[in-house]
Amino acid sequence: MMKGLQPVTTGISKPKQKSNTEQIPFSLLCNTYEKRQELVPGPKAAGAFRERPTKPTNFRKFYERGDFPIALEHDTKGNKIAWKVEIEKLDYHHYLPLFFDGLCETVHPYEFFARQGVHDMLEHGGSKILPVIPQLIIPIKNALNTRNHKVLCTTLKVLQHLVVSADMVGEALVPYYRQILPVMNIFKNKNLNSGDGIDYSQQKRENVGDLIQETLEAFERHGGEDAFINIKYMVPTYESCMLN
């Protein structure tokens, strides 16, 4: 052993034995709340469930500029979009991410057009959807991150539609679970405990907790063999709907 590393005796004396009476820290001695006989306030809310403000979307800009080949129907059955161009001829790389971007919207007519436009394009896209998946992740993530009840419900339903819209789409989403699932993990237990009362959101399919459970199950069913372990990694309370 080298000389320099040998223990050197110093002049510092050994630590004294602890006295029986523990020393009270100074910060406790001068506790102002105690002095004023007030309750100590708890920590601030972290705000995990708080709604986040949204920036104006590209979808709104494009709609107002008249860039979309769609027309609004002013009839009593206002649940359809009239397309001015056949959907089969649309450039999915351009339009599908734009419509997904509009999922953050909460006001009419943007909200309606985005929701219905996505629905129509997914229903009739077929093999054109799969190559666009990477471009859809950021709009989906933004929509979920708004933590707005309405936006969450719409986005979850869209995700359920997306995984069944074409072959291999479910598998293609697995690498992006890290972006999509954190918000689902937060809201997974958002379920009203009304005892034996009626929770009307269940009838209207607006119960976020139930929708998340359905969505995760759809992901697992269509995501191939790696889906479950990846979901479990992001949402630890999720139990498989196929293995049990």
Added chain:
Amino acid sequence: MSSTSPQPKSMMRPTQWSEQVEEAYRFQLAGYRDELEYKKFQKTDNVDRWPHNGYVKKLTRRDGCFYYYNKTRECPDKEISKTKIYTY
């Protein structure tokens, strides 16, 4: 509508949903009486249909816009009695 198109003899309003009602609902949503009138107006012989169940998939409206329909039932309960089924 041209005067040569065949005129229906009678019309009935359904009370229950059926595939026939669904068919009529889809054409009437797009502004046509039924398949006959659609083919006559568009001067075409084929209607785009879903391959698995034969429901109407795509229709062209009178103004040239396109309506796209779902794979599954679209006619809501409240619209059943408003749908008209024509016989010739």
